[in-house]
Amino acid sequence: MRKDKLLAVWEIVRWLDEARWNEEETKHILIPGTVFENLDEGQKIIVHWLAYVTDQQRPYQDVWMKGGPIFAEIINKYCNKPGSIFTLLESYTSRSAKSGGVDIFKSKTQLIDGLPIEYTPRFGMHILSIARTLYLLEPFKLNLVKYLSEHWDFAGKPENNSEGDNCISRIAFLLYLLSYHSIEKGIVSLHNNGEEIRKHINKYSEWLGNLFSDEERLYDYFNKWSRKDRYHKRLWAALRDYLKPKSCFQKYFRKSLGNIGNIAFKTFLENKGEEILESLELPGDLWNLRFFEKMFHEDIASPEDLRGEYERLKKLHRLSTRFYPEQFDVSFSFSQYMCDEIMEDYCPFRANSQIRKFCIRTIGIPKTGNLCPVAMITCGFRYYCKPEDCPIKDGIEEHLCPGCTIKIKNV
Numbered sequence: 001m002r003k004d005k006l007l008a009v010w011e012i013v014r015w016l017d018e019a020r021w022n023e024e025e026t027k028h029i030l031i032p033g034t035v036f037e038n039l040d041e042g043q044k045i046i047v048h049w050l051a052y053v054t055d056q057q058r059p060y061q062d063v064w065m066k067g068g069p070i071f072a073e074i075i076n077k078y079c080n081k082p083g084s085i086f087t088l089l090e091s092y093t094s095r096s097a098k099s100g101g102v103d104i105f106k107s108k109t110q111l112i113d114g115l116p117i118e119y120t121p122r123f124g125m126h127i128l129s130i131a132r133t134l135y136l137l138e139p140f141k142l143n144l145v146k147y148l149s150e151h152w153d154f155a156g157k158p159e160n161n162s163e164g165d166n167c168i169s170r171i172a173f174l175l176y177l178l179s180y181h182s183i184e185k186g187i188v189s190l191h192n193n194g195e196e197i198r199k200h201i202n203k204y205s206e207w208l209g210n211l212f213s214d215e216e217r218l219y220d221y222f223n224k225w226s227r228k229d230r231y232h233k234r235l236w237a238a239l240r241d242y243l244k245p246k247s248c249f250q251k252y253f254r255k256s257l258g259n260i261g262n263i264a265f266k267t268f269l270e271n272k273g274e275e276i277l278e279s280l281e282l283p284g285d286l287w288n289l290r291f292f293e294k295m296f297h298e299d300i301a302s303p304e305d306l307r308g309e310y311e312r313l314k315k316l317h318r319l320s321t322r323f324y325p326e327q328f329d330v331s332f333s334f335s336q337y338m339c340d341e342i343m344e345d346y347c348p349f350r351a352n353s354q355i356r357k358f359c360i361r362t363i364g365i366p367k368t369g370n371l372c373p374v375a376m377i378t379c380g381f382r383y384y385c386k387p388e389d390c391p392i393k394d395g396i397e398e399h400l401c402p403g404c405t406i407k408i409k410n411v
Helices: 003-020 041-053 060-080 087-089 124-140 144-150 167-179 195-211 214-230 233-243 250-260 263-271 273-277 286-299 303-315 335-340 354-358 373-379
Strands: 105-113 115-119
Touching: 003 286, 003 303, 003 373, 041 124, 041 144, 041 167, 041 233, 060 087, 060 105, 087 124, 087 195, 124 144, 124 167, 144 167, 144 250, 144 303, 167 214, 167 233, 167 273, 195 214, 214 233, 214 373, 233 250, 233 354, 250 263, 286 303, 286 335, 335 373, 354 373
Parallel strands: none
Antiparallel strands: 105 115
């Protein structure tokens, strides 16, 4: 693959990512309702984390607009009146009417269209992951940021001579241990499988405590995770939200950390912006993999491949700090608006794309104070025109993407 093609694609991807993470777009909170609004910053973070745990093969509207408010209610209930995590979760769930079906979460105080909000995760392992996460966070008052802060001695001391070992990777590993590592399948209900859930959590809690008490074993396990399980989609998607500039969840994360008082952790977040962004991994999402296949064929087929290309280009001084791998996360924006809709004629990665007809600069609308039509059409983003930083206005001279139109030939 020609390196100049990757750089040309990356410039457009970087611009789309800039449009996604801007104040106009990120001020629209994913999780609606006054219950969520009234939580403190640390509580909002754990609600967001639990919603991402269930963000697998479910419409995002259900995850955030139904699941999110219910999880906010659960967290609010516990923080106002602490008690058994198991009893709390049982009170907010009911058995599925289907044999072997996953528990249904049901709100007690919030309605949609006059009915209590209901939300069913796709897989039973999400039920186990939620129960285990909250149980393990009880010593930290269900504060995910406090959990990370308490383990900063591990997260804040990477071995710089080891590839892929950095503070952000270690934070990701700690979160992986909390919610995703060794989650057993076959458990679908807090009510039908309560005993199995308790046995799993008690056994895992003991194992994790032993792991954290053995520094050498903890480092070995981190290195094993780095090689085998590093590119976990929902893990990196959630963590990204806590670290990207202009994300409201970055503000929640930092304020919660400020309240905790871990100066070393806080200083790292404030002073290592470039390191943080370049350490973020691209979630290994199906949509992202399809984008790679269309754009680069077998030359870049995975987030690991992209990371390798990034490191090589960086060593050759071909990339500025404005570029980093996570920017290629097109899952819930470009891929679904353009690729899936076969919008080849309006694709910004195609020569002579008709999308330029909508560019403010091209059609002569005054730039100042106007939203960019191109960002809205290609990704659904609300983004104010910045012509000095726009790769769309002048177009490209060659097809960076082969196109998505289905061509049928006669035999």
